[in-house]
Amino acid sequence: MKVSIIIRFTNSISSENIPDLSIPLTINDKDDTNKFTNISYYKSIIREKVSPNKRLRLIYNGRVLNEQTNFIKEVIKNQEIVYIHCVVGEELTEEQLEQENQLDIPQQQSTTEIIGFDRLLQQGFSQDDVMDLRRQFNLIYGESSQQPQDIDDVEENEARQRELRQMEERWIESTNNNEEIEQESASIQVEDETHVNEDLLLGFLIGIFLGVVAVVFLLADDTVFNKRQKMSIIAGLFINFSLAIVRGQWI
Numbered sequence: 001m002k003v004s005i006i007i008r009f010t011n012s013i014s015s016e017n018i019p020d021l022s023i024p025l026t027i028n029d030k031d032d033t034n035k036f037t038n039i040s041y042y043k044s045i046i047r048e049k050v051s052p053n054k055r056l057r058l059i060y061n062g063r064v065l066n067e068q069t070n071f072i073k074e075v076i077k078n079q080e081i082v083y084i085h086c087v088v089g090e091e092l093t094e095e096q097l098e099q100e101n102q103l104d105i106p107q108q109q110s111t112t113e114i115i116g117f118d119r120l121l122q123q124g125f126s127q128d129d130v131m132d133l134r135r136q137f138n139l140i141y142g143e144s145s146q147q148p149q150d151i152d153d154v155e156e157n158e159a160r161q162r163e164l165r166q167m168e169e170r171w172i173e174s175t176n177n178n179e180e181i182e183q184e185s186a187s188i189q190v191e192d193e194t195h196v197n198e199d200l201l202l203g204f205l206i207g208i209f210l211g212v213v214a215v216v217f218l219l220a221d222d223t224v225f226n227k228r229q230k231m232s233i234i235a236g237l238f239i240n241f242s243l244a245i246v247r248g249q250w251i
Contacts, residue, residue, distance in 0.1 A: 001078075001080070002024065002025070002026050002027075003024075003025045003026075003027060003076055003079065003080055003081070004022055004024055004080065004082070005025055006021070006022055006023075007042070007058075007086050008020050008083060008084070008086065009050070009085075009086050009088055010085060010086070010087050010136070011087075011088045012087055012129050012132040012133060012136075013088065013132075018050060021045075021046065023042065023045055025037060027076070038067060038069075038071070039058065039066055039067055039069060039101060040067075053091050054089060054091060054092070055089030055090050055100065056086060056087070056088060056089070056100070057087040058084050058086055059087065059120075060074075060075050060082075060083075060085070062120075064120070067101050087133075115165045115168070116165035116168030116169045116172075117133050120133070134168070137171065199226060199228040200228060202229055202232070203230065203235070203236060204232050204235060204236040205236065207234065207238075208236040208237075208239050209240075211240045212237075214233050214236070215237065
């Protein structure tokens with residue numbers, strides 16, 4: 001099975017826009033894909049496009065991917081197109097790069113429910129990274145309803161903070177859902193185009209090779225062919241007549 005891994009970048013340090021990176025992958029049932037398509041494999045390919053010393057975090061469905069991630073069962077599954085978010089961070093030294101994968105191991109989770117970008121703190125992100133993501137989120141989607149104000153009521157302030165976290169959570173969920181819908185729409189579009197081509201080809205062949213007999217089929221039963229097939233049959237019939245005129249005889 002052929003799979004396309006689409007890497008979408010977010011730069012937490014600057015406003016530089018990095019175009020998506022497509023990584024083709026062929027899965028063989030006889031081989032263990034996790035042995036050669038681990039987190040280090042993807043980061044090495046990404047570093048050929050961005051700075052080789054940048055801190056990279058790969059996120060799928062709101063969690064950071066690490067060395068323990070099973071890409072076949074947890075990420076790829078049976079999908080032909082997989083979207084993975086990559087957060088580009090600060091410059092790292094050689095020693096820090098060697099320990100980078102250890103930073104992606106999730107921390108101990110607390111019993112309090114964490115939503116929004118705050119849950120990335122348990123996936124290896126620092127507080128500064130989360131603040132940068134939150135700042136970019138507010139800049140893109142606007143914060144007219146969350147402009148800083150003099151709020152003396154503690155409960156009102158807490159309610160506003162919960163509303164912000166819920167907006168972030170909905171954005172994360174909608175991003176994942178939109179990617180799945182985009183993938184399904186692409187598959188449906190390819191299937192529709194295939195049926196259209198088949199109808200056109202069938203109609204052309206019937207019109208060209210059957211000639212006037214094709215008209216008899218159209219007049220005898222109007223439900224045999226659909227609209228596209230009827231139009232292509234008429235077009236094939238005109239081609240049949242044109243060839244007959246050129247050859248000086250009717251087919």
